[in-house]
Amino acid sequence: MNLSAAAQVQRRLWGTDPRAWAELAEAHNQPLFEAVLDAAAIATGARLLDVGCGSGLTLVLAKERGAIPAGLDVSPGLLRLAQERLPGADLREGDMESLPYPDATFDAVTGINAFQFAGDPQQALREAARVTRPGGRVVASLFAAPERSRGTVVHQAMSALIPPDRAGDHAPYALSAPGNLEAALAGAGLPVAASGEVVCHWRYTTMDDAIRALLCSAGGARAVEAAGEPEVRDVLKRALARFQENGVVTLVNTFRWVAARRPL
Numbered sequence: 249m250n251l252s253a254a255a256q257v258q259r260r261l262w263g264t265d266p267r268a269w270a271e272l273a274e275a276h277n278q279p280l281f282e283a284v285l286d287a288a289a290i291a292t293g294a295r296l297l298d299v300g301c302g303s304g305l306t307l308v309l310a311k312e313r314g315a316i317p318a319g320l321d322v323s324p325g326l327l328r329l330a331q332e333r334l335p336g337a338d339l340r341e342g343d344m345e346s347l348p349y350p351d352a353t354f355d356a357v358t359g360i361n362a363f364q365f366a367g368d369p370q371q372a373l374r375e376a377a378r379v380t381r382p383g384g385r386v387v388a389s390l391f392a393a394p395e396r397s398r399g400t401v402v403h404q405a406m407s408a409l410i411p412p413d414r415a416g417d418h419a420p421y422a423l424s425a426p427g428n429l430e431a432a433l434a435g436a437g438l439p440v441a442a443s444g445e446v447v448c449h450w451r452y453t454t455m456d457d458a459i460r461a462l463l464c465s466a467g468g469a470r471a472v473e474a475a476g477e478p479e480v481r482d483v484l485k486r487a488l489a490r491f492q493e494n495g496v497v498t499l500v501n502t503f504r505w506v507a508a509r510r511p512l
Contacts, residue, residue: 254367255322255343261418261466262302263325270303270329272461276450280389280503281306281360283446287507288356288387290315297354299344299376300362304330307337318354320347344372352381359388361503363432364422365466373436380510386438388429389505392445394421397501398491399450402462405487406471406480418470429506438508450499458497459484 251259263269285306290296292314298306301319303326310317311334318338321327330339342348344359345366357376366372376386394400403420423429430440452458459481462468471480488497 249342250346251322251343252345252367254365255345257418258365258466259322259324261469262321263323264469264472265460265464266303266323266325266329268460268464269326270305272452272457273450273464274303274305277360277448277503278305278309279448280446280505281309283444284358284360284387284389284505285310285313287442287444287505288358288385290356294355295353297347297349297357297376297379299347299357299359299372300365301330301339302326304333304339306358306360308333311337318349320344345375347375347379349379351378352384353379354384355381356385356387358386361390361420363388363429364390364420364424365418369423370432370435373432373438377436377438377510382510382512384510385441385507386433386510387505387507388433389446389503390429391421391424392502392504393424393426398499399501401490402484402487402499403467405483406462406467409471409475409480409483411474414470414474418466420467424504429504433506433508438510440506440508443504443506446503446505448501448503450501452497454495455485455488455492455497458488458499 290310294315296310296315298319301321307317307319320340320342357380363369363372
């Protein structure tokens with residue numbers, strides 16, 4: 249399997265603790281997953297590919313709607329959990345910049361907090377367009393502008409631990425500026441049809457749960473690589489303290505989704 253340099257980095261960073269991701273982190277974004285599935289018109293019989301499917305919750309929700317789910321991710325650990333949840337589904341390890349599917353295979357392709365991590369996001373979107381049938385939908389989502397999410401405080405705290413020469417290897421806000429995602433889709437030959445926003449509340453019942461959930465993210469993994477887990481835990485505890493009330497830590501984050509259609 250040939251992976252781009254960016255995919256190799258993401259493969260290393262994601263999946264350091266897949267079970268913690270599935271149990272403590274993934275479900276907080278379910279309102280976003282549902283909104284993206286709505287925008288992709290996922291219903292009975294729809295053939296869906298979720299790019300960057302992680303541990304598979306979006307595909308579980310799609311299957312509940314009657315869709316035929318398929319997923320691609322670069323992390324073997326996260327894919328194993330998706331396979332547990334979706335036995336028999338077409339789940340593949342691979343690079344979003346070179347999708348292992350024939351042209352026009354799917355009615356819809358989704359990428360939830362995924363395309364911004366490609367080395368060439370426009371190439372990843374061109375691949376999404378290629379495997380979507382004419383008239384089908386491609387829906388991408390990501391964080392809205394950084395100042396609109398509490399999670400940015402945590403991201404900045406962890407990023408401060410990263411040596412300057414590695415600062416660019418993980419950029420969750422790479423397409424978050426207004427108009428950037430729309431421009432990337434248009435550049436990939438995908439006219440934008442609709443867009444929207446979703447607010448997700450990341451609620452953790454304890455500080456330890458919040459720290460575990462963030463440590464198993466790619467941002468957490470790269471911070472641990474750079475500074476060691478004890479230091480990252482200390483940094484996260486300080487950053488999260490302002491968002492803790494009665495023991496519960498709450499991060500309110502705003503996401504954007506943009507839906508496009510593959511031309512007929």
